[in-house]
Amino acid sequence: MLKIGELKQGDIIQVNDDGVMREGTVIRVSHEENQALVDNGVQEFWYSPEDMKPIPVDENQLRSLGFSKESANGAIKYKKDSFRLVIPKEGDFSHIEMWWREDRRHFSFPIGVHQLQNLHHDMTKVPLEKP
Numbered sequence: 001m002l003k004i005g006e007l008k009q010g011d012i013i014q015v016n017d018d019g020v021m022r023e024g025t026v027i028r029v030s031h032e033e034n035q036a037l038v039d040n041g042v043q044e045f046w047y048s049p050e051d052m053k054p055i056p057v058d059e060n061q062l063r064s065l066g067f068s069k070e071s072a073n074g075a076i077k078y079k080k081d082s083f084r085l086v087i088p089k090e091g092d093f094s095h096i097e098m099w100w101r102e103d104r105r106h107f108s109f110p111i112g113v114h115q116l117q118n119l120h121h122d123m124t125k126v127p128l129e130k131p
Contacts, residue, residue: 011114054112
């Protein structure tokens, strides 16, 4: 379940579409109705928080967002332009360090793709979208 207050236009999330889990993009958020309009790849539909889930950040998601990967002193670094994200070892997204210029942030828990998108936008002022 996602909190409506976490979502912004363009966020990539997972929705329960009549029992079928689909990846979707948030089109609009209604705080008054506590719902988000999501394009689920088939149609645009309003979803409640209980029908939305975060997509965990992993290597496949980062690659689909345009990140490249390199090994650095035993850790794994993902790069997109001057934005960097580092995890301690291959496949371990439970500890994430990210930075852009002098803005550095650390997370000791897994984050969702929509949270990464919002953090990236907050830090760089550039939307993070799939090409």
